[in-house]
Amino acid sequence: MSCNSCSTDANGVPKGCKSNGNCGTGSCDKLTVFDWLSNMTLPNGQSTFDIVEVRFKNGRKHFYKNTKNLPISIGDIVAVEASPGHDIGTVSLVGELVKIQMRKKEIKYDSEDVKQIYRKASQRDIDVWKAARDKEQEVQRKSRLIVNRLGLKMKLSDIEFQGDGNKATFYYTADDRVDFRLLIKELASTFKIRVEMKQVGLRQEAARLGGIGSCGRELCCSTWLTDFRSVSTSAARYQQLSLNPQKLAGQCGKLKCCLNYELDSYLDALKNFPKTDIWLLTEKGKAVFQKMDIFKGLLWYAYKDNPMQWIDLEVDQVNEIIELNKAGKKVPSLEMYASKSNVEAEPASAFTNVVGQDSLTRFDKGKRKKNNKRRKNRNNKRKSSRKNA
Template sequence: MTKVIGVRFKANGKSYYFSPGDLELQQGDYVIVETARGTECGEVAKGPHDVPDSSIVKPLKTVTRMADAVDVRRMQQNRADEKRAFSVCEERIAKHKLDMKLVDVEYTLDRNKILFYFTADGRIDFRDLVKDLAGVFRTRIELRQIGVRDESKMLGGLGICGQPFCCSRFLRDFQPVSIKMAKEQGLSLNPAKISGSCGRLMCCLAYEQPAYEYLNRITPGVGSIVKTPEGVGAVVETNVISGTLRVRMDPPATGFKTFHKDECQYLRGGKRAPIAPDPEPEEITE
């Protein structure tokens, strides 16, 4: 376990782990940290707490120092200036007739650099745009092309489940997502129903997949022959989340009945043979 604090750089933004070092920090404090973008001032979203080593992206950086009133005012001024920089950049993009969409703008704390994030279908020659922006802002300009998933992560929003986007809320890295995962989870293969707002397959398919793989292994598949409390039958439908099986009884005249998988004994057949659960430890008596 490692002691960390959660620091966020934008209101309702994602928190990042940093080591508090020897500083006594609590939620609501402002700190100065070094990031991939440069020196940043952020708010402590969660005070010191322990997290598993596996959840930390190494190397874990240490908080440089507590932020003072000057740092906080400068950060707030930067946030206000970012809105103006966004409008100016959009005007320059239209002027140069570039096929790109501006997503976000960030000032570093020391204002030595402005980062412009954009999306585009292909490669963009933005050299003239950079020169134009450098003449306006008189500082170092950096343009970064990002993907549509990164755009959703930065902007945030609500998913079809009604919850804030997983990518902007707690997912630290994007994982590969395949249509096979949707099939194994019994979802409709309609792209509109299994795609997020970014147009890509929903991230939740990936981190829910291990649970479905386990449940599919311990649940008799469609076509399995099982012994139920009311006789032998064939499984015609399964719900691995609730653990229920819809069984066509033998003889067929008996009809269809629903049982919990714990009530049924797997006999043979099916798309996949279930694994037996771990045996209960034997009680030792003297």
Template sequence: MDYKNMKFKLANGCDRGLCRRSCGRQDRPLNTYDWLADVPGNNLTTDLVEVQFKNTRKGYYHNVNGLDLKKGDIVAVEASPGHDIGVVTLTGSLVKLQIKKANLKSPDEIRRIYRIAKPVDMQKYEEAKAREDDTMIQSRKIAKDLGLQMKIGDVEYQGDGNKAIFYYIADERVDFRQLIKVLADAFHVRIEMKQIGARQEAGRIGGTGPCGRELCCATWMKNFVSVSTNAARIQDISLNPQKLAGMCAKLKCCLNYEADDYVESSRKIPSREIILQTVDGDYYFFKADILAGLVTYSTDKNLGANLETITTHRAKEIIEMNKRGEKPASLLSEGRQKEKARPVDLLAGADISRFDQTKKRKRRRQQGSEQEATRGGSQNRNRRKPMDKEGRSTERRRSEETMNQ
């Protein structure tokens, strides 16, 4: 494979692998928007560089050799032991902000960039990457044989192939000391175990959600906030576990996206316990469109009968009138009449003769099959029976022989 002139799949036609200002390379999740890319000298403000590895794993490194690095360059970085291969995803001042968000424990975690990856480095990297699927399958069998209550979700080899990271999920604490020994003997590499959650596993593996778009945890979401069923109740979403669960079998993270807007808008909705009194009769709360500010009332407390939809402002007006002992003529505002239901002709402008054509085709098929059946029966009846030399049929000859015996 020729890695010298290798170019990546581009998002907006950049020639160095990643676009500086757009969403970047399409196969790179969690890409950071560099809004300082057009500022002159931005790359010279710091030697810190953000490097991304397989899936969502990122690291931060010092460009100690003063390499001319741009977004999309493949580099060899310091690892323990050996070196690793990654892609430059961010340079300049924004790297400091990303390091602050990452909450690094100590400055020692920021290591060095050795060089831009050579063809030899890429060849080793591809060989190590090709072993990941088989390693994951074998490691799952080993963990099952040892009776460990854990699930190995992903395996990532280091760029030089000397180390492998096993990402696993477990509900309880797992003693995997024996597992590490068996894995080291089986694969002849240094073993590192990392525990992740169900949402992090979905982000690493990736996929498409029920909305038809790529998973948020695999594209842009870095911090996972706890999601409760209260967010669904606030938005009047039915508590169906199959509909509320995401690809990780947990509650969808998107339930929190509009929860605050619904909480703020729901304060403008009148209480559901309040009964609106009018000259026509009493009206009970039936449903509400929180964001649109519309409330629907029914004359029946338990069923939807004679439904009337009004605005929250009108509902509050009627509540104030009831407090003063007044009753409006109807729920609708003065001068406004209820729109009459108009009959709708579903077949207007449609050609219904197409149904006749279908019936004719079916009749022709039935007639054809009946004719073939009658022809086949007549042919069977007219078929001559086999005769012997004396002019007797086979059946008659057999019957005579049995009688003579």
């Protein structure tokens, strides 16, 4: 999504907000909250909430107290408390909606994580901040060379300089635990800055980079998803999906987060389904489970002696057979229950292929017709030549 500033003019040239890679209006960033209370005034005698939300690089957001009662609005650049020194960020949300965001993230008003705002950023603060941001790409390139020289099994994904330029946070991904004590000494002595290492998961890395998923849309983690819940292979089993890691894994290499979206619906639908490891006892023999259609409420069983013939049964019918088996009774056959089923399988002859792809030799038929026409023309020419002779 983009705002009006990122649209094109009459000649098709992108307008842009002249912010050199960062949105200047705040509406292009990830997970931006729309301030629908901006045009509303507070009741008489009620003061404005003194905590604001400040946005930093890569959509990182924190809450800060406006203890000095500065006139702050969305889009202002402010200098906030950091450890050590100060940091520079952009105000992304003010007012009563900040309370909702703090409640959503379970942050209390008197929490130690809520620090204070020093001042509105001066021009000198902004110049130092931009100069530090301009160094990030070159520092990242040199840092990767240092990591390769030390032989550490880690990947430096991004670097974020603090607003005063005295500290840098190095974000990295690694499969195992990494001893980077020597790396910190090398980085601190090379760049003359305070170094902080922060490990991010593969899902967070994919959210930062972004991309297009197999569904054809932008990744959920880079657009709207805020909490990364664990995804297990049982979610795919409940939904009767093939356990193919190439199809179930996302761009981060982990199982797709969307496997959890419809899981609750499948679990509710499976409450009345019997266990698939229970055999159905009939006078014709034992019947074994083959497959199921969850939302149609159908299960397919086949006799153990004849596994090629599948019989479709409804959930209530299967539960009835299981109850009879528990009572020590056997049903005559499954066919008598299948005949009562309202859902009938379509015969193979009902399938029609309008494209003509049911035949592997469909391209050869045309050639044969042409050859037959040529032979007929040759025979006619020969006959006519004989008559003339």
